[in-house]
Amino acid sequence: MAPLASLAVRFDVIRRFKLVVKMAQLAKEASILMGSLTSEVKNNALAAIAQALMANQDAIIVANEKDLARARQDKVSDVLLKRLRFDKGKIASAAAAIESLIKLDDPVGKTLDATELDKGLELYKVSCPIGVLGIVFESRPDALVQISTLALKSGNAVLLKGGTEAANTNKILAEIIAGASARAGLPDGWMALLETRADVKAMLELDDYIDLIIPRGSSAFVKYIMDNTSIPVLGHADGICHVYVDAGADVDMALKIAYDSKCQYAAVCNAMETLLVAEKIAGDFLPRIKALYDKAGVQIRGDQRCREIIDCVAASEQDWCTEYNELIISIKVLAGLDNAIEHINRFGSHHTDAIVTEDERAAKRFMNLVDSANVFWNCSTRFADGYRYGLGAEVGISTNKIHARGPVGLEGLVIYKWKLLGSGQVVADYSGDNGRSFTHKKIAGNNTLS
């Protein structure tokens, strides 16, 4: 590269970095105001966004066509093209999802706890937004609409970075959402769209302004984010989910659950990757599940003991820690419950694991000792999902061990602050041998001044 060109690139890097800092500062300022908006203002803004999306359908489709044309030029797969497409149907779905979001309870301003510390000294623990979210997501343009409206409902400001394939669609969607929400009274800069990978890298450094990073993408990508920022990350690792068919299982039920967990939709994180079978039941169960899997086109990779019962490919050690996301399954035959628990805790990704058994004590032991976000008894792993759980909206599925775990709804986007309402009290009065005592009486009511 010629020196001058290289210099130009460097200037551009610096310019972009400054731009991202500016966006983050604006978002931080906006976040303070976002946190005190009434539910009415937020819901009106959401309605305005839904209307603006519908009113600007044609322009959105034109922008999306550009992205699609480029993707076709780049010869991307049909699956990806389908995800990238944002047509009338998808725009209408996005608008409908916003209407549902409007109907949900406001997660902000809830009194989570109230204690009288003393007469006239009352403590309230009140939910509030986290502040500024940094969200990096994959190609589907629907994600931009979904994430920005979830942030709005929960009173957070947000910096967004979508997939480059959807750049034109994301740009117009962000403009429409920012415009409609500004007209509805939301503070300038509450949302902003990052454009490049370098922008994301810059954002990861801005721990003074960004309070939480939510990456949505591959495990490798989530791991990269975690390793490259001191900002808290709400991420999910692979979904290496298991079904364990216990010696005490109803075999018909086990067949149904093992089939659904693998085949109902194999490309998602809550699909099963490894099937564990108690040796006592393996002779009966394995040939019958093989028949079902064969019919569905599922490739089976079994351990030695599995292969003594059914004909299949040999599983390697690597198979126990692989998320296939397709019609492949690894099967292991085990002595019993405790071996299954050990296998899952060792090789699993702490996402979703199920036991099939009629033995309540076995189920209890499994659900207590398996260290996963979702532990199921006699049902499919595919139920691990915010909508199925009735959370109303899903931010994502977290394998974090703090803040939020499993399917995360709007409550994952809020935290709380402590409001102490006094009448002149000082700590000196409560100190020493003759100091006043605290009453620490739980109180009802919402006198939080919020």
Next chain:
Amino acid sequence: MAPLASLAVRFDVIRRFKLVVKMAQLAKEASILMGSLTSEVKNNALAAIAQALMANQDAIIVANEKDLARARQDKVSDVLLKRLRFDKGKIASAAAAIESLIKLDDPVGKTLDATELDKGLELYKVSCPIGVLGIVFESRPDALVQISTLALKSGNAVLLKGGTEAANTNKILAEIIAGASARAGLPDGWMALLETRADVKAMLELDDYIDLIIPRGSSAFVKYIMDNTSIPVLGHADGICHVYVDAGADVDMALKIAYDSKCQYAAVCNAMETLLVAEKIAGDFLPRIKALYDKAGVQIRGDQRCREIIDCVAASEQDWCTEYNELIISIKVLAGLDNAIEHINRFGSHHTDAIVTEDERAAKRFMNLVDSANVFWNCSTRFADGYRYGLGAEVGISTNKIHARGPVGLEGLVIYKWKLLGSGQVVADYSGDNGRSFTHKKIAGNNTLS
């Protein structure tokens, strides 16, 4: 250094690293069992620890004397010597604190939410331990007892690293606690003591085993930890706390609160560092607070407008972001409420900030727009404390925006898992146009099999 000696050092580094990995692996294994201990087993273990501390007083004091002798040799300050001392009185206090901890509710196994998804398909959100905690704390040996017993009560395994000054005391305390708890049935390796800084560095890399790091120490230290690990950190930054005396304040009350917030105990994070005063009231308030501060030996650093009213040192820009932790205060005179909010959000550390005013609307605006863990109206900042809040036990004070904020009690050491109890349900039955619908009915009860 001679090549051979240097090689020996390297071997030692590798040996220590392997040792820490081993400790972390053992702790992870133990954590699975810790999570399913009954409250009775945990409380019995706590009682055994309290008894063992009392029974081994003499040995503890001998070990502590060694640490004290070395500290005296190193000519450490009297304040530090006092913190380091672990005498009969402190041992008795530590044992008494454990007795109180036994009386607290078990934070594990609580049903936080219960929903019927369909007939015979019930979802329970149940609290559970986080897993393995890595805790790094300062010189006071009491911290080791407090932290390990809090971890035990909440069902977590824990790796601990105390101050080097207290090495002998920490070692014997850890041995006593590990011994007593093992005899009471706790799994081997549920707690372990790290010994060197290199051990801490090793621990920060072990994100497969450690679920949460809690650093207790200076802000610089907490920041170092955050910048050097991908493990979530529950930390607190400086305590740059403010009191804002509004134009609508009762001046007598404001004097009392401004005095207590600075002088009741200046060395702690919830003491005030900066006093903000509305210009309307400054002429009346400032000379009177100066008289009080002068008497208490508080050095005042004021901005220009403050110095036009009272005689004091000139404050520099640096003063607005300094945690003095001693009898120094910075004072700024402002036009009014919104300037105070802006100053606090810009220069504060989001810890604890108070407004003194008789104007409810001003108080409401202050508490909503100040982005701090604790926002107070008409009372001293010194109330921001787990015991004063009635939490029963305090893990620390967090300025995180996720998981736990402000004074953190036992509930900050737990997360939750989702338990779904079915009777053979699969997702295919709920899919497509003729699929079953979810009922999503909130249910009472604790049928969590836990």
